[in-house]
Amino acid sequence: MKTFILLLLLTFNPFPKQAQEDCPCCSSEHHEFDFWIGEWEVFNEKGDKIGENLVEALEDHCIISENWKGATGTSGKSFSYYDSKDQTWNQLWISNSGNILKLKGTASKGKMVLKSDLQESEKGKFYNQVTWTKNPDGSVTQNWILLDENGKKIGKAFKGIYKKKN
Template identity: 45%
Template structure:
């Protein structure tokens, strides 16, 4: 009986320890959790432009985005923190054949900024900002390789459903 109780205690402590030491529970791997949720997305004139669902997957090691645009566009992204270089990474794929690979870091102000590698003299940069009211702003800019802004192609305000 003592052996059974000792074994049960060992299992309980082992499970508790394993739950508290998840490989993806460190603070830097939780920085992007402000984006998690189900969102209505609006433009700057408060017109609804889509819906987005961001969920934590793989035991907290990644975020998956599922976008549905009001104009019929759909897409998904996988987002993860890479401890090897302390960067956030995103792979975006959409129903128009678009593929975008981004890498970046949390800025001192708390926003997350990720950029693509330059291609044909320009690169993409997406910035997510947690707003004071709990909404999230997502801005997608295109820059020249010399860091001159060419255009903003998306500016969405995420409001929780």
């Protein structure tokens, strides 16, 4: 009888799998982009303030949400997440001008490098590549460049230095 009850308990587990997972987004990989979390003032290379950005972890750290407000009235939001199935970071960016950017990539040594699929415009084909770098002083540099089909840099879309708000 004891064997039957044990078999019954093992077969019909009253605790769903999801309840057994204490924190599905708590792996070290899920925290690789934590250096970007914070309330930021963003400056260009000349030191002019170009906007503010609130970056926060949501949904028990399963999503990193970005809320950009540019000094010229531009705005945008992104959701970044780690996909453990293919071991990549992914970001969906949407701006108030209707631009949509989908990026995928990986983190390594204090950097996050995300790249788009090949894009096509009237000027030709290109990739968007955005790199966030954690700097020794706690700031973060975001460098968005354009690459040709062979991976050669053909332009710069954005470069910002993120400094924590006081």
